[in-house]
Amino acid sequence: MNLGIDLGTANTVVCDGRHGILFDEPSVLLVRAGGRHAKILAVGQEAADLLGRTSNGFVAVRPLQDGVVTDLETARSYLRTVLHKAGRRVWSSPVRAVLGVPVASTALENRALLEAAEEAGIRPATALDGAVAGAIGCGLDPMDRRVHLVVDVGGGTAEAVAFCFGGVLAHRTTKLGGDEMTVAVARYLREQHQLHVGELEAEQLKIRSAEDQGPLVAQGRDAATGRARLATVQAAEVAEAVRPITDEIVRTLAACLDDLPPQALADVLAEGVLVFGGSSRVQGFATELERGLGLPVKLAEEPLTCVAEGAARALRNRRLLAAYGRR
Numbered sequence: 398m399n400l401g402i403d404l405g406t407a408n409t410v411v412c413d414g415r416h417g418i419l420f421d422e423p424s425v426l427l428v429r430a431g432g433r434h435a436k437i438l439a440v441g442q443e444a445a446d447l448l449g450r451t452s453n454g455f456v457a458v459r460p461l462q463d464g465v466v467t468d469l470e471t472a473r474s475y476l477r478t479v480l481h482k483a484g485r486r487v488w489s490s491p492v493r494a495v496l497g498v499p500v501a502s503t504a505l506e507n508r509a510l511l512e513a514a515e516e517a518g519i520r521p522a523t524a525l526d527g528a529v530a531g532a533i534g535c536g537l538d539p540m541d542r543r544v545h546l547v548v549d550v551g552g553g554t555a556e557a558v559a560f561c562f563g564g565v566l567a568h569r570t571t572k573l574g575g576d577e578m579t580v581a582v583a584r585y586l587r588e589q590h591q592l593h594v595g596e597l598e599a600e601q602l603k604i605r606s607a608e609d610q611g612p613l614v615a616q617g618r619d620a621a622t623g624r625a626r627l628a629t630v631q632a633a634e635v636a637e638a639v640r641p642i643t644d645e646i647v648r649t650l651a652a653c654l655d656d657l658p659p660q661a662l663a664d665v666l667a668e669g670v671l672v673f674g675g676s677s678r679v680q681g682f683a684t685e686l687e688r689g690l691g692l693p694v695k696l697a698e699e700p701l702t703c704v705a706e707g708a709a710r711a712l713r714n715r716r717l718l719a720a721y722g723r724r
């Protein structure tokens with residue numbers, strides 16, 4: 398198997414060079430707590446479906462925090478199960494992969510991810526900036542002599558990366574992303590509608606508000622009576638709730654332009670800024686970004702899968718991996 402893997406804070410996507418997307422599910426494991434004897438009960442969508450529905454003793458674990466591996470053992474078990482779900486049946490069958498990593502990740506953080514991947518049976522495992530992989534997935538060539546600027550806004554992080562002819566020129570990262578937007582929506586409902594909602598409901602409301610401008614219905618628990626009830630929320634209210642987060646993301650990422658020479662800016666002005674990652678779909682984000690950067694913004698056609706698709710393509714391009722690969 399020759400795979401591109403986007404092991405994100407929120408979602409994991411695995412793409413095969415020949416067969417396309419093999420796995421696309423939330424990055425989460427459900428384990429039964431038990432110290433060293435913790436047992437994995439469900440992974441991916443199965444685990445996500447059980448969030449908030451299990452009794453005491455079950456814990457949801459995310460293999461990554463802010464885009465990086467924090468626990469080697471968890472990451473290894475998670476990757477092993479993901480490979481199995483992606484169709485790897487024979488333990489000894491060779492798997493090569495390129496894995497997307499945050500541009501600001503340290504050598505030590507990349508080492509942890511690659512070690513977990515190798516222990517899960519991926520050999521060789523190569524790390525590539527997720528933003529560069531996403532650009533490849535959208536049809537850009539990072540070996541071009543023109544400068545490209547891309548923005549990746551995921552669940553736990555957002556980054557802007559400018560690159561050209563095999564090298565990164567400038568980048569900015571923030572540990573704000575869709576997860577914080579979801580928290581902001583839940584807080585808004587509590588404060589303005591006296592409704593307590595779970596994480597899943599707040600996220601669904603955020604996503605629906607990006608697709609439907611009409612009134613939306615939120616389901617939760619009344620703050621005063623503790624009883625289940627519904628509330629009608631306008632899409633514009635959700636946009637207002639997430640605006641402080643999107644503003645902060647745009648402000649941080651826009652500083653990336655300060656590091657670009659005038660000729661590079663001219664390239665980006667001519668071509669526009671490519672935006673991907675699930676949170677690029679949040680209501681009003683693209684407009685905010687366009688205003689903050691003062692540059693035209695283009696939305697990727699496949700914002701959630703282009704990183705894995707690009708990573709799978711990069712696996713076949715030795716020159717590109719020699720230039721951008723991180724070991």
Ligand SMILES: Nc1ncnc2c1ncn2[C@@H]1O[C@H](COP(=O)(O)OP(=O)(O)OP(=O)(O)O)[C@@H](O)[C@H]1O
Pocket residue numbers: 403404405406407408409463464550551552553554555574575576600603604607673674675676677678679680700701
């Ligand atoms: N249609 C949509 N509208 C708004 N938000 C969305 C939409 N689809 C997904 N999201 C949000 O996008 C985020 C996940 O995006 P993505 O899968 O790109 O992140 P990730 O790669 O797992 O995270 P990271 O890049 O931070 O490691 C979640 O917060 C999710 O709520």
